Amino acid sequence: MFLAVEKYGGTSVGSVERINAVADRIATARQRGESLVVVVSAMAGETNRLLDLATKVDPDALAREMDVLVSTGEQVTIALLSMALHKRGIDARSYTGGQVRILTDSIHGKARIRDIDAARVRTDLELNRVVVVAGFQGVDDDGNITTLGRGGSDTTAVAMAAALEADECRIFTDVDGVYTADPRIVPEARRLDQITVEEMLELASQGAKVLQTRSVEFAGKYHVPLRVLSSFEDGPGTLITHEASDMEQPLISGIAYNRDEAKVTIRGVPDQPGAASRIFGPISKAHLNIDMIIQNVAQDGTTDVTFTVNRDEYPEAMSLLNKTAKELNARDVVGDDTLAKIAIVGVGMRSHSGVAAMMFETLAAEGINIELISTSEIKISVGVNDKYLELAVRALHKAFGLDGEGTEEQLAEAKDS
Amino acid sequence: MFLAVEKYGGTSVGSVERINAVADRIATARQRGESLVVVVSAMAGETNRLLDLATKVDPDALAREMDVLVSTGEQVTIALLSMALHKRGIDARSYTGGQVRILTDSIHGKARIRDIDAARVRTDLELNRVVVVAGFQGVDDDGNITTLGRGGSDTTAVAMAAALEADECRIFTDVDGVYTADPRIVPEARRLDQITVEEMLELASQGAKVLQTRSVEFAGKYHVPLRVLSSFEDGPGTLITHEASDMEQPLISGIAYNRDEAKVTIRGVPDQPGAASRIFGPISKAHLNIDMIIQNVAQDGTTDVTFTVNRDEYPEAMSLLNKTAKELNARDVVGDDTLAKIAIVGVGMRSHSGVAAMMFETLAAEGINIELISTSEIKISVGVNDKYLELAVRALHKAFGLDGEGTEEQLAEAKDS
Secondary structure (H helix, E strand, C coil), rough: CEEEEEEEECCCCCCCCHHHHHHHHHHHHCCCCCCEEEECCCCCCCHHHHHHHHHHHHHCCCHHHHHHHHHHHHHHHHEEEHHHHHCCCCCCEEECCCHHCCCECCCCCCCCEEEECCHHHHHHHHHCEEEEEEECCCECCCCEEECCCCCCHHHHHHHEEEHHHCCCCEEEEECCEEEEECCCCCCCCCEECEHHHHHHHHHCCCCCCCCCCCHHHHHHCCCCCCEEEEEECCCCCEEEEECCCCCCCCCCCCEEEEEEEEEEEEEEEEECCCHHHHHHHHHHHHCCEEEEEEECCCCCCEEEEEEEEHHHHHHHHHHHHHHHHHHHHCCEEEEEEEEEEEEEEEHHHHHHHHHHHHHHHHHHCCCCCHHHHHHHECCEEEEEEEEHHHHHHHHHHCCCCCCCCCHHHHHHHHHHH | EEEEEEEECCCCCCCCCEEEEEEEHHHHHHHCCCCCEECCCCCCHHHHHHHHHHHCCCCCHHHHHHHHHHHHHHHHHHHHHHHHHCCCCCEEEEHHHHHHHHCCCCCCCCCCCCEEHHHHHHHHHCCCEEEEEEEEEEECCCCCCCCCCCCCHHHHHHHHEEEEEECCCEEECCCCCCEECCCCCCCCCEECCCCEEEHHHHHHHHCCCCHHHHHHHHHHCCCEEEEEEECCCCCEEEEEEEECCCCCCCCCCCCEEEEEEEEEEEEEEEHHHHHHHHHHHHHHHHCCEEEEEEEEECCCCCEEEEEEEEEEHHHHHHHHHHHHHHHHCCCCCEEEEEEEEEECCCCCHHHHHHHHHHHHHHHHHHCCCCEEEEECCCCCEEEHHHHHHHHHHHHHHHCCCCCCCCCCCHHHHHHHH
């Protein structure tokens, strides 16, 4: 029997009406003869309501108790969806993360899944039941409730699919697939029929908010066939593949951006072994998410190190870095919290070295100054002042032929170089 | 170390402000050197909000999923209270019923506690932590979430106190103790310093809504010292004792009433074996709660059977009984849904037979007709038309000296007889 794991996010289950719509969709899949595990998020708004309560009690609330609190959000949804399925004559059974059981480490609020004991779920599937699982949550070895962090329901779905060796994992969301760029910024953006895991990873980590990065990593690692599709309209969505198809790849698959960035630079760091670890040790201990790290070659025995952080972690990063600067006898620390990151992603660029040059030329032609550059094998990221974000994304979308009309000449040029 | 289990109901934790007030109260108890386990209900209004959601999805929602849903209410409270304690520098740790673990049977919505594995809680207490436990919930053998039914948090508290052999179980509520009668009806009603478990049971089942009956039974069975007190003001509350003190007992301890009653009479039932079971079989199958049952001696080979039900179950009781009447060839069925029940309760009446007579005289003097009478060893209940309820309660309160001034003559008379 075809086994699908389906995941519905907060907007898709945001009201009783929408929960009923999800139940209808599941009923249809059952009529197709599919066996189903359904992973759901908290109803839209519910997590924020709970966070507000916690903030009122203690703005620095303990992470363990935050997890106890916010995990109730998904628990409400699994109960309501199971009720809606029962009403449609479908035998369904709800499970919290702890009940499944989804075993995680003990990093509250950002836990990672270690293991899934799917025996109970398998028994239910054999009894022809739909299994409804609370996303985003698990338990640690001591039975404490943990959460995987925001967006973690995607990870739950992929991990369940891997544990059950499901035939497909479908992530239902409020968009109908992965686009060449954010359609709110680029009206010409097109839905991709498929994309590789690597490309998806680069896009997701750059702020293409369709899928949580970790869930894509999981899908890649365990070879889970992953499909992103809309819970509001029918359509094939985008399939995330594990290998590029034999056909020639497009030069780039998509453009991602992230507006809420900041950059921090520690200047005049004495160039000696261990400096980097003394800079990033405290940052890591504080669990700040750093992304791009740039260190230029040393001049006069000192070097400058720049890295980017989420904008809301900027003040903490600055304060940590100022302390480190004193300890290292570095000259000073400067920062800027008006940074936006833009990345072009594509497995096609592996074999075409002209892509970077074309990206820089396109931005230069628009008068956009590039503040940071960082590259990987299938991605080129740049940091620009956030006021240029929309302009930059639109210009790049056009330059790389993603509009569909194509600027043949430019493309040919890039491919040839 | 003195170990207290404290329970705070929905009103006491109904807002962030009130949760902070509870945390302050716990901080004070800690300063007295007490070791504490705190059992909490869902914030006032939360359970109804969840029930409304369920009703929208399916008015006949599965009991298993209802429990998954409503148990989130207490889970929110334990997290918030633990946060509030941490903010006060108190090491606290929250547990759901399943985490404790409170093992119940599998009757969803009305589960009974079978066993409590308090090892984890004991370890926390040894580490000088305050343990915060979700009331009203547990898990069955298969790990399914169960709830004890409304008001079940009291039971959780008493059961935890029994399992931990606590020195005292304190039920904090919105009244400052058990009263001789409902102060809304009798302004002269007085708070009782103590009352026996038996008296409390009779009062609770008659509608003195201070404590859930099952929790008092539990306290009696496991000899848990139980105290009812207000979470809004300081005061000693009422201690529920396991044996009457050596001092002479008051004649009666309190007066309870229940306004929402109805009576149903099946008349002219052929007086033959099996008649009662054929009358009450269908009633029991329909899960109607019957209370008083009165059957007079037979006359002319037939008898009349009367019983009382909650007013909202009156139509169903009438319809069931009409069917039974036909099957039994009974004459007819009559009913009245304007009944109120009033009971006087006191272990003192065991040795004083004049109490019933005094009750009847008092009501007669006010011109109140008694429609039904039922007695137990420590209680006398009567049914009267509900329009007389306030008058009857006030007259009895005065007659039995509960006003505090005492009508010495009457009391002496009753005790002598």
